[in-house]
Amino acid sequence: MRTQEHRTIYLNEYRVPVFLVDHVALRFELFEDGTRVHSTMKLRRNPDSESSDTKLELDGDSLTLETISLNGQTLANGDYDDKGGKLIVHEVSDEFSLTIVTWIEPQNNTRLEGLYKSSGMFCTQCEAEGFRCITFFPDRPDVMARFSTRIEADKARYPILLSNGNDVERGDLDDGRHFVTWEDPFPKPSYLFALVAGDLVEKKDSFTTMSGREIDLRMYVEPRNSEKCDHALDSLKRSMRWDEDVYGREYDLDIFMIVAVDDFNMGAMENKGLNIFNSSCVLASSDTATDAAYQRIEAIVAHEYFHNWSGNRVTCRDWFQLSLKEGFTVFRDSQFSSDMGSATVKRIEDATLLRTAQFAEDAGPMAHPVRPASYMEITNFYTLTIYEKGCEVVGMIHTLLGPELFRKGSDLYFERHDGQAVTTDDFVKAMEDASGRDLSQFRLWYEQAGTPVISVKDEFDVERKIYRLNIRQQVPDTPGQRNKKPQHIPFAVGILNSQGEDQPLKLDPAENDAPTERVLELTEAEHTFEFHDIEARPVPSLLRNFSAPVRVRYSWTREQLIFLMNYDSDGFNRWDAGQRLAIDVVQSLVGQPSETPVEPRLVTAYGHLLTDSGLDQAMVAKMLQLPSEAYLLELNDAADVQGICEARTRVLNHLALSLREELVACYHRNSESGPYQPTPEAMTRRTLRNSALGWLLQINDEEGRVLALKQFREAGNMTDQSAALRALVNSDFEEDRARVLAEFYQQWQHDPLVVEQWFAVQASSPKAGSLEAVNALLEHPAFDWKNPNKIRAVVGVFAGQNLINFHARDASGYDFLARHIIRLDDSNPQIAARLVAPLTRWRQYAETYRNGMKAALESVRDKSSLSPDVYEVVYKSLAD
Ligand SMILES: [Zn+2]
Secondary structure, three states, X not given: OXXXXXXXXXXXXXXXXXXXXXEEEEEEEEEOOEEEEEEEEEEEEOOOOOOOOOOEEEEOXXXXXXXXXXXXXXXXXXXXXXXXXXXXXXXXXXXXXXXXXXXXXXXXXXXXXXXXXXXXXXXXXXXXXXXXXXXXXXXXXXXXXXXXXXXXXXXXXXXXXXXXXXXXXXXXXXXXXXXXXXXXXXXXXXXXXXXXXXXXXXXXXXXXXXXXXXXXXXXXXXXXXXXXXXXXXXXXXXXXXXXXXXXXXXXXXXXEEEEEEOOOOOOEEOOOOEEEEEHHXXXXXXXXXXXXXXXXXXXXXXXXXXXXXXXXXXXXXXXXXXXXXXXXXXXXXXXXXHHHOOHHHHHHHHHHHHHHHHHHHHOOOOOOOOOOOEEOOHHHHOOHHHHHHHHHHXXXXXHHHHHHHHHHHHHHHXXXXXXXXXOHHHHHHHHHHHHOOOOOOOOHHHHOOOOXXXXXXXXXXXXXXXXXXXXXXXXXXEOOEOOOOOOOEEEEEEEEOOXXXXXXXXXXXXXXXXXXXXXXXXXXXEEEEXXXXXXXXXXXXXXXXXXXXXXXXXXXXXXXXXXXXXXXXXXXXXXXXXXXXXXXXXXXXXXXXXXXXXXXXXXXXHHHHHHOOOOOHHHHHHHOOOOOHHHHHHOOXXXXXXXXXXXXXXXXXXXXXXXXXXXXXXXXXXXXXXXXXXXXXXXXXXXXXXXXXXXXXXXXXXXXXXXXXXXXXXOOOHXXXXXXXXXXXXXXXXXXXXXXXXXXXXXXXXOHHHHHHHHXXXXXXXXXXXXXXXXXXXXXXXXXXXXXXXXXXHHHHHHHHOHHHHOOOOOHHHHHXXXXXXXXXXXXXXXXXXXXXXXXXXXXXXXXXXHHHHHHHHHHHOOOOOOHHHHHHHHHHHOO
């Protein structure tokens, strides 16, 4: 067991490692009742360390030590201590070799950290601190060693034996066993180590790099999934080409392998040369995966591949620097997705996630800077702030420098730090050195938590023809941080005249050829910008393309929002104006009597979107989506959950009833024939058609019901089939709901990934997902408490998406979640800690909800021997 002391680790306590590991030779003997791990390390004193300590400290967790020998001499009990997660060898010299043999039990490892078994195969997850569950090692990212790995196992059960690097030797052993030895020529931190052993089929492909090298691409899956590999392999080849074209980065080993695993805590892991994926993030075929899954897979395959440079070749010095690799790599994968599809749509999706979930995190008890200063359990810091806000921070550097200087900066960063473990500061320094720009104030983005609030006021001076923008910024207090300094914020603006045309932005009256869009650099608490030669009061277009992760306050009128929806040349802001209008309308209806009229101009605006075929249909598909319940809640202080959900439903019903004919026409106009294509155009058609269907079923339309049943039974792909399922499940047609749910399960029960969708459709439904129904799902034979995907699909989806039932007034939803967090705390603390998130912002809700949420958190806190993972989140959530 891990120790139950709850210790906080601080960035300012960082010290370089006293000893370095040059080489480690591992030998794994895999058996059914356990695994014996032999490790021989070559260590030497770190010349950069000031310590003259002669004792060696290694990390270890849940290990049984069998033998230990120093320079070939077996050590006696008194020569070392093995306690409290550390192995201490009392006396070592400046250079020595250490051999350690440990026994572990992967078959009983339910935490899914280190080496464990999933569906009969062995696999690993070592980031962040899983390697210490395999053997004793200085398990920190700034110790980079060359690894050689020999795996021995029963040949019939485990014909495939994989690790990092290139396979250099293989052969047969006695008793039907065999072995393979892998050598990784690149020094790497232990968190990038991987091992896989199983009965897997191999799908092969190849890629020729920019210098003409031929790379073997291999994907390993269970035999039943052998037809689901093409999309991932195609995505991989596109990613490899893109990274060469855009960043000049070439792949370095001769082989690149991808493995799909069913039981996995995360989405995927970038182990050197051997990426391991949660099967839901890599396997796809048109009849079992939705468009959303296709897009997610392409993005995640790219993300993990891009880590080969931003993460593996240049890695993090310590875990406080996690955003060094994640923020930059998310930025790279979002650039890639923009290039593969619509840049505006991608920007809308990224901003939606950020504003809904990251802003909430940044305003809650777990708020932390992109580079945190302390943590108790590092696995709790794989957060939206580290990933998504970290990506925005890199994106702002890109905006400030422009694409060419940014590329110069990334080239310098890779060249300067190849093979090193570095900090976010080293990254910013490379950008500064390459561009000549001073980013010292910009660095506050890494140090200060909280979402800056930008308040904008404007005035028009008719006589002098000057339009003035007064812009103030304020960074809110967050736990442990008060009175923050102004940050360096790139704030992109345009201004529109009454015809909807962009006006030249003359900051200087003498300026000729002024641009119609400018990135204003905010560095002070308050600025006033004057734009000259403006003929009449214009409408401002603020924070174009969401140029910074900030909240903007400006008192838009509904007329202005409709005007921007129609005319803004910035696609992001056109969408955002529609969102702001819908938010304003929904909020104005909260707590109002049901006969209060819904803003008629909203209906007109949506009608226009549905009928004007000249509009970019991908944008229309986005604009038709009302702001989510979760986002509406995030925008409120004492949030009245039931009131907000009801008001949103009223607006949705009103729009659907008023635009019924247009919706039916939109459905038919976007009906497609022919084989499934995962192209952006085809996806847009399906999105529009299925949105129309969802709206029709929302008002229990009889024609919609017939269309949905037909689509459900005749769909040629999972996108259409599951959309019809979802629409029916969310309608009041109870008999149809029960029938399609049964038919869908009958049809797909052999496919765990589709069954996960079946669980999620029910758990998220306000109609089908009552607490009683969700409890029944947990008793279903396909549900499995050991499988994180199933837990997320039922418990996670219910608490995160089915807001009306989760926030039931009798607090039953909160009790449900607390009970299951407690249950999971012993078996898989990482997953348990993630499930706490919906309760953490209890202070932000109206009193009815607040007390129930707090009581649920307290019941978790009171469990005996709580894991550090759950303890940290619960403790911080309840702290004053
Ligand atoms: Zn990553």
